[in-house]
Amino acid sequence: MASFWEYANPRKFMATSAFLLPWTAGIAGLCLVTGLVWGFFFTPDDFRQGSTVKIIYVHVPSAIMAVNAWLMMLVASLIWVIRRHHVSALAAKAAAPVGMVFTVIALATGALWGQPMWGTWWEWDPRLTSFLILFLFYLGYMALWEAIDNPDSAADLTAVLCLVGSVFAIISRYALVFWNQGLHQGATLSLDREQNIANVFWYPLVITLAGFGFLFLALVLYRTQTEIRARRLKALIAQERMA
Numbered sequence: 517m518a519s520f521w522e523y524a525n526p527r528k529f530m531a532t533s534a535f536l537l538p539w540t541a542g543i544a545g546l547c548l549v550t551g552l553v554w555g556f557f558f559t560p561d562d563f564r565q566g567s568t569v570k571i572i573y574v575h576v577p578s579a580i581m582a583v584n585a586w587l588m589m590l591v592a593s594l595i596w597v598i599r600r601h602h603v604s605a606l607a608a609k610a611a612a613p614v615g616m617v618f619t620v621i622a623l624a625t626g627a628l629w630g631q632p633m634w635g636t637w638w639e640w641d642p643r644l645t646s647f648l649i650l651f652l653f654y655l656g657y658m659a660l661w662e663a664i665d666n667p668d669s670a671a672d673l674t675a676v677l678c679l680v681g682s683v684f685a686i687i688s689r690y691a692l693v694f695w696n697q698g699l700h701q702g703a704t705l706s707l708d709r710e711q712n713i714a715n716v717f718w719y720p721l722v723i724t725l726a727g728f729g730f731l732f733l734a735l736v737l738y739r740t741q742t743e744i745r746a747r748r749l750k751a752l753i754a755q756e757r758m759a
Contacts, residue, residue, distance in 0.1 A: 524601035526744050533737040540737065544730035551724030559716055568632055572713075573721060575625035577728035578618045579647070585615025585732060586650065586678070586685040589657075593675035603740070605671035606747070608678065609661055610739035614732055616654035623647060646687040653681035667747065 522528050555573035592608035595601055626644065627637045638644070657677055664670035713721070 521599070521601075524599070524603050526603055529603050530741060530744060533741055537734060537737050537741075540730050540734040544727050544734055547723050547727030547730060549727075551720045551722075551727055555717070555720035555724060559720060568629055569717070571625050571629045572717070573724045575622060575629060576721060577725040578625065579622035580725065581728045581732050582615055582618040582622050582647070582650065583685050584729075585611050585618060586654070586681060588736075589615065590678050590682045590685075593671075593678045596671050597675050602667075602671075602747075603744070605667075605675075606743040607736060607740045608674070609671075610743050611732075611736045612654055612658050612661075614735045614739065616651065616658065618728075618732070619647065619651045619654055623651065642687070646684050650681065650684045653677070653684060657681065 523532060552573055556570050559570065561567045561569065589608040589611050592604040592611070595604040596608070623644075626647075630639065631637050657674055660674050660677060661670050664673065
């Protein structure tokens with residue numbers, strides 16, 4: 517554990533992330549190209565959904581990452597509250613716009629799929645509603661960071677907001693378990709093999725999901741580096757003004 521906390525040092529984090537970033541970005545690109553090309557061009561149409569089934573290669577990974585991004589922000593925020601490591605607070609801040617974009621993609625692709633399948637672009641389904649609320653929490657989280665000048669105070673308050681928003685992140689993930697109703701279909705990926713989609717769709721979907729995961733990691737590493745540099749620049753400007 518002692519070696520783990522070394523990465524809370526900004527210099528150690530910058531050096532490590534600089535090494536990891538090209539690898540994570542490269543793996544993300546390889547997985548995304550492979551999974552999306554395989555899924556969109558080399559899988560058959562579904563006997564019920566037709567070609568619209570192929571939207572799962574964007575919708576499912578983006579929805580999963582939207583929830584996991586918020587949970588990553590929660591863990592980073594708790595580390596900040598408990599250990600007061602600035603890198604963890606900046607990592608949570610850096611992940612928010614990425615998670616928000618994933619949420620928008622999931623909502624948009626869900627609407628594109630829902631219109632031909634359900635006959636409507638939107639339905640106040642438990643999972644859809646909780647996902648929309650999660651999107652609003654993302655917006656509120658980013659707005660709160662921008663509204664408070666003191667970075668430590670902003671980190672404290674956004675950590676509280678992140679804890680509250682995690683309720684909706686969990687609900688959006690397990691809505692079909694909590695409420696056995698609604699239009700939204702069951703889990704596409706599940707530990708229960710009977711619930712999983714057919715292997716012809718499952719294999720490219722897993723590759724695409726890995727691509728989204730590595731893309732999220734690469735973007736968070738890059739944005740955290742940017743946040744650290746921005747904080748250093750503000751500190752230098754403040755020192756010059758005081759001199």
